[in-house]
Amino acid sequence: MQDKKRARQVSGKTQRFWKKHRKLEKFAYLLPSITIFCVFMVWPIVYNMYLSTMEWNMVSPVKKFVGFDNYKNVFSDPGFLKALGNTGLYVLLMMLFCFVAPYFYSYVMGKLITRGAKVYRALMFFPSLLSLAVAAIVFMWLFNSVSGPVAEIFELFGHESPHWFTSSGYVIVALSIATGWRSFGYNLIVFLGAIVEVPIELIEAAKLEKASNWKIFWRIVFPLTSPTALYVFIITFVMGLQYVFTPIQMITKGGPNMASTNLVYLIYQYSFQFFQTGRAAAVAIISLVIFLLVLLLQNRLNKRVHYEN
Amino acid sequence: MRIRREKERRNIQIHSKGEWKYQVILIVSLIIMMYPIVYMIGTSFKTLSDIFASGLNVFTANPTTANYRSVFVSNDVLRLLRNSLIIALIVTISKIITSVLASYCLCFMNLKHPEIIFGLFTVSMFIPFSVIMIPNYLTLSQMGLNNTLLGVALPQLADAMGIYRIRQSMRSIPKPLIEAARLDNVGHFTILRRIVLPLVKPAVIAMIIFFFINSWNEFVWPMLILKREELYTITLALQTFMDSESGSAWGSSMALATIATMVPMVLYIFAQRKIIGTFMQSGVKE
Numbered sequence: 001m002q003d004k005k006r007a008r009q010v011s012g013k014t015q016r017f018w019k020k021h022r023k024l025e026k027f028a029y030l031l032p033s034i035t036i037f038c039v040f041m042v043w044p045i046v047y048n049m050y051l052s053t054m055e056w057n058m059v060s061p062v063k064k065f066v067g068f069d070n071y072k073n074v075f076s077d078p079g080f081l082k083a084l085g086n087t088g089l090y091v092l093l094m095m096l097f098c099f100v101a102p103y104f105y106s107y108v109m110g111k112l113i114t115r116g117a118k119v120y121r122a123l124m125f126f127p128s129l130l131s132l133a134v135a136a137i138v139f140m141w142l143f144n145s146v147s148g149p150v151a152e153i154f155e156l157f158g159h160e161s162p163h164w165f166t167s168s169g170y171v172i173v174a175l176s177i178a179t180g181w182r183s184f185g186y187n188l189i190v191f192l193g194a195i196v197e198v199p200i201e202l203i204e205a206a207k208l209e210k211a212s213n214w215k216i217f218w219r220i221v222f223p224l225t226s227p228t229a230l231y232v233f234i235i236t237f238v239m240g241l242q243y244v245f246t247p248i249q250m251i252t253k254g255g256p257n258m259a260s261t262n263l264v265y266l267i268y269q270y271s272f273q274f275f276q277t278g279r280a281a282a283v284a285i286i287s288l289v290i291f292l293l294v295l296l297l298q299n300r301l302n303k304r305v306h307y308e309n
Numbered sequence: 310m311r312i313r314r315e316k317e318r319r320n321i322q323i324h325s326k327g328e329w330k331y332q333v334i335l336i337v338s339l340i341i342m343m344y345p346i347v348y349m350i351g352t353s354f355k356t357l358s359d360i361f362a363s364g365l366n367v368f369t370a371n372p373t374t375a376n377y378r379s380v381f382v383s384n385d386v387l388r389l390l391r392n393s394l395i396i397a398l399i400v401t402i403s404k405i406i407t408s409v410l411a412s413y414c415l416c417f418m419n420l421k422h423p424e425i426i427f428g429l430f431t432v433s434m435f436i437p438f439s440v441i442m443i444p445n446y447l448t449l450s451q452m453g454l455n456n457t458l459l460g461v462a463l464p465q466l467a468d469a470m471g472i473y474r475i476r477q478s479m480r481s482i483p484k485p486l487i488e489a490a491r492l493d494n495v496g497h498f499t500i501l502r503r504i505v506l507p508l509v510k511p512a513v514i515a516m517i518i519f520f521f522i523n524s525w526n527e528f529v530w531p532m533l534i535l536k537r538e539e540l541y542t543i544t545l546a547l548q549t550f551m552d553s554e555s556g557s558a559w560g561s562s563m564a565l566a567t568i569a570t571m572v573p574m575v576l577y578i579f580a581q582r583k584i585i586g587t588f589m590q591s592g593v594k595e
Contacts, residue, residue, distance in 0.1 A: 014496070025418075025497060026414055026418045026420060029410045029411065029413060029414035029418065029497075030410070030411055030414050030415075030426070032406070032407040032410060032411070032466070032467060033407045033408070033410070033411040033430070033467040033472065034411075035467075036407065036464070036466050036467035037429075037430070037433055037467060037469075039448070039464075040441065040445055040448070040463075040464035041433045041436055041441060042433075043444065043448075044440065044441035044443075044444035044445055044448075045436070045440055045441065045444075047444040047447075048440055048441070048443065048444050051443065051444070058447075105335075105338070108331050108334070108335065109335070112327075112328070112331050113328055113331050113332060113335070114328060115328075115332075116332070116335070120335050120339060121585065122581055122585065123339055123342070123343060124338075124339065124342055125584075125585060125588075126342075126343070126346065126577070127342060127345070127346065129522060129526075129570070129573040129574060129577050130346075130526065130570055130573070131525070131526035131527070131528060131544045131547075131569060131570075132526070132528055133526070133528040133544040133545075133547045133548070133569075134349075134526075134544070134547065134566045134569055134570055135345075136547075137547050137550065137551070137562055137563075137566050138345050138346075138348065138349045138563070138566060139345065140551070141348075141352070141559060141562075141563070142345060142348065147360075147361050147364075149344075149348065149364070149365050152364045152365050153365070181342065181345065184342075186588065189585055189588040189589055190588060190589070192589055193588065193589030193590055196589070213327075234435060235435075238435060238437060241437055241439065242437055242438050242439055242529075245529055246528045246529060249528075249529075249532070249548075250547070250548055250551050251551065263439065264437075264438075264439040267439050267442065267443070268442070271442075271443050272533070277443060280443055281443060284439050284440045284442070284443065285440070287437060287439055287440070288436075288437060288439075288440045291435075291437055295435075
């Protein structure tokens with residue numbers, strides 16, 4: 001009893017303290033998150049910009065200011081142009097596997113079937129629980145050109161399997177499949193969340209007018225789910241940029257002959273293998289600018305879709 | 310309830326016509342999607358000659374645990390699990406605390422412009438990791454946390470996604486409820502603990518599982534920070550198998566991959582509904 005009373009007194013005291021310092025209390029709740037964000041999210045961007053104008057090998061105590069030389073050097077580096085092109089390919093394939101495909105499947109599962117949707121959804125999400133490192137190692141064996149299952153399938157049809165990880169072109173496809181397989185489920189679930197909200201009455205009405213499923217998708221489902229589509233589009237873009245890093249690092253290390261490298265992997269190599277930190281920072285800033293441009297463009301397109309409907 | 314059932318009935322009438330073709334598409338896709346996982350588990354129980362002989366068949370007549378035994382000898386699996394667990398626990402506990410506190414402040418503490426602060430948090434969800442990778446590495450090296458488990462955890466002690474989801478869940482709590490409690494002179498922390506937390510418990514639990522699985526699966530950042538083998542997490546250890554595409558490591562690499570997957574898998578089996586439910590609400594709604 002006595003204890004309780006004392007406890008109440010103490011809590012009364014702390015309460016009075018907070019009452020006096022209202023602002024301080026708000027600050028105390030936000031402070032942990034804001035500190036982490038400032039130190040490990042905001043500051044790095046600023047510091048990265050600074051580094052991109054320096055010549056530095058990451059260990060030497062002296063950094064030399066070189067202005068925009070790093071950017072100039074990067075743009076005249078054939079390796080960078082290769083990585084840029086590859087990044088485009090990765091993003092394109094990831095859009096196919098993790099934006100178009102889940103959009104289609106979520107429409108089918110959410111509106112076109114009556115049975116089993118919950119089972120499909122639970123199982124198709126499953127690969128998203130795996131580490132990208134696990135996905136990479138499993139697909140390395142699946143695509144093994146001598147006796148992996150994919151090679152066996154090629155053999156069934158009387159073809160020789162391509163050497164997935166050692167021939168340019170194929171390597172990007174194989175790595176994207178591994179990454180896409182593991183990330184598909186997450187986007188599927190996000191899309192499903194939006195699609196189940198589309199009122200069934202609208203679709204029924206359209207069906208009575210004998211509209212095709214294709215038409216219903218474009219005229220009803222797509223306009224009503226476009227905010228979610230925008231969100232998934234952005235995260236898929238980020239995936240195409242950075243998720244593929246793990247399979248690249250684990251399986252090909254950017255090879256053969258830079259055929260599978262991308263911007264993020266190039267940043268890693270510049271900084272942690274060649275110790276050209278300034279260049280790495282410049283590539284990082286370029287990738288950020290590209291990302292922001294895509295964001296802006298997509299935003300504009302999305303707005304137009306809204307106005308048209 | 311009755312309305313819902315009625316809706317479902319109508320749904321069936323209208324859609325059941327062409328349904329079988331969609332079912333076929335879905336079942337085929339499902340088999341293709343599940344194959345790699347079944348393949349991974351199946352292969353981990355096969356001998357090497359069995360792997361080469363079995364083609365597409367994932368099952369074996371003579372399962373063996375040799376791969377698991379060899380993994381436990383070549384890699385100290387318990388240490389790998391322990392390292393992964395330490396990082397995942399620090400990250401998860403800290404992320405959930407910081408997210409709950411920040412969300413509460415954004416929702417109920419009468420900030421002047423909560424939407425601006427929230428907007429800044431949300432934007433940070435989309436900052437590509439590549440832009441912050443080098444500076445964060447340098448910061449941690451300067452702090453002397455290179456090659457430590459804490460160094461892996463430190464930049465991840467707060468999470469924008471967590472703030473986003475938990476705030477979303479807190480916003481459904483009627484504000485007058487909180488204001489009434491305030492008028493009764495109840496402190497913010499007590500309100501948070503007694504009123505708000507019980508109401509947002511489902512979202513919090515789902516986020517705990519989400520944070521834990523994400524941290525457990527992480528690869529790139531630990532790879533940059535942890536260079537000493539005794540600090541490797543289980544995902545990092547997978548990399549040691551990659552140098553030999555000859556095939557000798559085929560079975561044991563699948564065994565380690567299976568072990569690495571066990572933890573998220575078990576969590577998913579127990580909390581499947583919650584996880585899917587949270588993600589389904591995650592789309593941006595306006």
